[in-house]
Amino acid sequence: MTSLIERLPAVRGRYTEDADLAKTTWFRCGGPAEVLFRPADADDLVEFLASRPADVPVTVIGVGSNLLIRDGGVPGVVIRLARGFTEVSVEGERLRAGAGALDLNVALTAQQAGLTDLEFFSGIPGTVGGALRMNAGAYGGEIKDVLIEAEAVDPFGKRHRLDAAAMGFSYRRSTVPAGWIFLSALLQGRQGDPAAIAQRMAEIRKSREETQPTRARTGGSTFKNPEGHKAWQLIDKAGCRGLRIGDAMVSDKHCNFLINTGAATATDIETLGEEVRRRVFENSGIRLDWEIRRIGVPSQRGPGAVVEAGPEAGPEAGETA
Numbered sequence: 001m002t003s004l005i006e007r008l009p010a011v012r013g014r015y016t017e018d019a020d021l022a023k024t025t026w027f028r029c030g031g032p033a034e035v036l037f038r039p040a041d042a043d044d045l046v047e048f049l050a051s052r053p054a055d056v057p058v059t060v061i062g063v064g065s066n067l068l069i070r071d072g073g074v075p076g077v078v079i080r081l082a083r084g085f086t087e088v089s090v091e092g093e094r095l096r097a098g099a100g101a102l103d104l105n106v107a108l109t110a111q112q113a114g115l116t117d118l119e120f121f122s123g124i125p126g127t128v129g130g131a132l133r134m135n136a137g138a139y140g141g142e143i144k145d146v147l148i149e150a151e152a153v154d155p156f157g158k159r160h161r162l163d164a165a166a167m168g169f170s171y172r173r174s175t176v177p178a179g180w181i182f183l184s185a186l187l188q189g190r191q192g193d194p195a196a197i198a199q200r201m202a203e204i205r206k207s208r209e210e211t212q213p214t215r216a217r218t219g220g221s222t223f224k225n226p227e228g229h230k231a232w233q234l235i236d237k238a239g240c241r242g243l244r245i246g247d248a249m250v251s252d253k254h255c256n257f258l259i260n261t262g263a264a265t266a267t268d269i270e271t272l273g274e275e276v277r278r279r280v281f282e283n284s285g286i287r288l289d290w291e292i293r294r295i296g297v298p299s300q301r302g303p304g305a306v307v308e309a310g311p312e313a314g315p316e317a318g319e320t321a
């Protein structure tokens, strides 16, 4: 039988078969990509999309800070934008950033150029591509507030320029079709005081360290805040703080974060998330929606058993998100 990789077009970037994705995601779990493709640059990606077999599914990932990859892995081709997509350059009061650039590098480049309004990027541990897809935001800023235009490529390899209105941004969401891949973003900054910019970024770092398990294996906020509510408060009220399934646990520090405390499987984490949703609905009548993106296919192995939170799992000060 012909393997998938043999059916794929010749590229300048790299294909890897049966590629371990767990090590590239924040949760550190989940199955492999049937084929992982790291395009050399935007032209390489465009040519790949234009000439790949139509039946091959394609999924793009950033640095996996908002992603749960199921244990059975991801069929088809997973695209990771790395070298060739990470440049951040200053154009007057604007910044042009490749979709593979880390949000932190956007903030740092802006700081070095004395540009303000972009400090919030330092609070988001993803890439520019992930930020465009998720309308990422933190500490009073969202990418929708500073985006002039994004460049994207559709599943057939046609390039598009999208202004902020065409992105269809709302809370943690863009309406750009799921199969489109962002290539870059042009962002608007404003001349500011370099000392004040550095101070704001230091405040953001401190606040994150105090309120989030920033060094844990997590996917960040698991559920969106429902209109008029904070997801963490609903989860806390439903008694889920510290709840465990296998090595998956509802964070004690920020209970809208799920954590892999050791060898949790994606099934453990997803089942725990669903158990939290069930308990919150029972307790408050509100259905939480997943903010974390779940991709891939489940494995046959079931989850671990539910373990109720211990008495030590009490609310902590400073929980804000």
Ligand SMILES: Cc1cc2nc3c(=O)[nH]c(=O)nc-3n(C[C@H](O)[C@H](O)[C@H](O)COP(=O)(O)OP(=O)(O)OC[C@H]3O[C@@H](n4cnc5c(N)ncnc54)[C@H](O)[C@@H]3O)c2cc1C
Pocket (backbone or CB within 6 Å): 026, 059, 060, 061, 062, 063, 064, 065, 066, 067, 081, 099, 100, 123, 124, 125, 126, 127, 128, 129, 130, 131, 132, 133, 134, 135, 136, 137, 138, 139, 180, 181, 182, 183, 212, 213, 214, 218, 219, 220, 221, 293
């Ligand atoms: C500790 C922690 C704190 C966090 N705090 C915040 C926060 O304050 N605010 C916030 O908004 N988020 C937060 N997050 C979530 C996450 O960092 C953001 O959603 C981020 O934008 C995801 O970027 P990523 O590169 O990791 O994308 P991934 O997690 O890899 O992917 C997320 C989605 O984006 C899509 N995607 C990725 N790249 C592209 C591309 N080039 N083109 C099209 N689609 C693409 C993927 O297909 C997937 O659907 C936090 C996460 C963690 C772990």
